[in-house]
Amino acid sequence: MDIWSTLNDTFLDWESMKAVLPEMLKVGLVNTLVLAAASVVLGTVLGMIVAVMGLSRRRWLRWPAKVYTDIFRGMPAILTILLIGQGLSPITRHWWGPNPYPLGILALSLIAAAYIGEIFRSGIQSVEKGQLEAARALGFTYPAGMSLVVIPQGVRRVLPALVNQFIALVKESSLVYFLGLLASQRELFRIGQDAAATNGNLSPLLLAGLFYLVITVPLTHLVNYFDRRLREGRPAEPEVEELVHADHR
């Protein structure tokens, strides 16, 4: 058997790609973007709350943040999505019917918040202690000093890591497929998979992969852009003189 023609039939069946393209664009791409965007927003908000709790001086705030992070970072995403998406749907179906999206978004956001919380926490912790001290010396309260001075600097430093997390979310959004989707709810992966099954080759899945790349590759360039800007915008290293004097204290 000719290897080349086998591969060609499997991956490069232009006809099946062309057939699924409109649905990919109008249904799959839209749904993937909705899932990813909603989870990015909710996950970032929750992540910031987890980070601030984790940095609190109060143990009863720090402790739940730590447990939360351990749980949602430690379990496989697919398991969390099934537990929440299927487990809670008997309760939530009273509110919005059997639509798997709200719980899918919730599960994706809860998982993302665990990672994003750690990203924010490390960024906020990397801000020099003198910044909060200076803010407090001017008369800012602790919450005002954190939100106006420390957190904006910390977030800036972790923008690259944050965008990486967004990329992961775009890809993980495909996992909601395990919750069972109506035709109109299918996202990129599911549409590719369905078309692959009907056509008997993987070309539609390859097309789905290309769509994911169209979303994620620009994001990786955004990471690089932030990274470059951070490096260039960073203030000069302390001069030798300064270090000598600092030792002198």
Next chain:
Amino acid sequence: MPTTAEPVAVKAASLELAGIELAFGNNKVLRGVDLAVPAGQTACVIGPSGSGKSTLLRATNRLLEPDAGDIVLGGASVLKSNPDELRRRIGMVFQHFNLFPHKTVLDNITLPLRKIKKLGTEEAAVAARRQLDLVGLREKASARPGNLSGGQQQRVAIARALAMEPEVMLFDEATSALDPELVKGVLALMADLASAGMTMIVVTHEMGFARQVADQVAFMDRGVVVESGPPEKLFTAAESPRLQQFLSQVL
């Protein structure tokens, strides 16, 4: 270099520290510090590393809460009142400037004016520019702190503190992190402020500044003020052996 403009009128208050004690765990850093600075006067605090000088400043505006003793500002104890309110009356300048690097020079000064003093954007900008004039840096208003020299950053930090119209200014080794050629400008600005009648506590290694500008010099060692008095007396007729030894090392 500072400053051709006339310093603004300051509303200085007297400051009295009485029996201040402060410990980090078992480490007693301040063991009953007394220091009284009449309104409009400058006290310089000198002493070896680890003697508690910087900690004393942080206890004064309650960035570190004293374990015992009293802080009397303008004749009234401020140890029981809201520490945020207290800090709005006391300006502080740090060794490493601690400007907010994500904000422009102007925004460094307007941020507390807008958020704490509740000035409008325009009003805050006008007040901030006036302070920048006083430290000779109006043309740097839209620069980022990272693009200024250390001396310029420290002058902005002083302007930021002064914009809040404090009654007392605290300086924590304000020139220790500066290149030698930049020290003079900052010291001159501090001297101007002292002669304008600000109440100041200046922790410093600059003995020349202490000698010329201070009304009173306090020598700290191991968490207490060992000896204090007018500079001419302290620098020429030190009584305690520890101060004599310290002066022999630094002068």
